[in-house]
Amino acid sequence: MPVLIAAVVLVGLLCTLDLILTLGVIKRLRDHTALLAKAAEGSPPGRPPVIKVGEEVGEFSAVSVDGEVLTRASLSGDTLVAFFSPSCGPCHEMLPKFAEYARTVPGGRKQVLAVVVGTPDRAKGQVAGLTSVARVVVQDADLALTDAFQVFGFPTLLQVTTDGAGRPVIARNSVNLDAPVVAA
Incomplete structure (x- = not known):
């Protein structure tokens, strides 16, 4: 009988320990869910995942694959800006839809800037x-464009416009490729 009592007590203690650990895991999951929700709203602790609407685009200088020198001043009017990476699965899925959307942008390819972050060899397909x-700009070691637009993840789609002082600012930090093109 004492062995049976000891076994029941041991099983009870193990169940209690399991319950305590499960409650701890649930609490951690709730904390992580709250952090992810804040990140989706654009206000996580630390750095935001996307530049905020109204923020000014930083200074940059880059050369397109066509040899055109691009600077912050090159962003005139409403400009669609996209960041892709050859190692990003969602980027490959989004690329055809983005190209279709970009064809409808008023002003044509002059009002669309695409940045592929990776080595030139790996970027060939996306370019x-x-x-x-x-x-199109291929960014390898020089991260001037990703720094200027505060890009921390891929793919990133932005719409840039000029403010009253003529400075390029973010009009939209999320572009719906299923919706028709609209001015900022």
């Missing part, structure tokens, strides 16, 4: 799909 609809 080929973008050159007909956008001014």
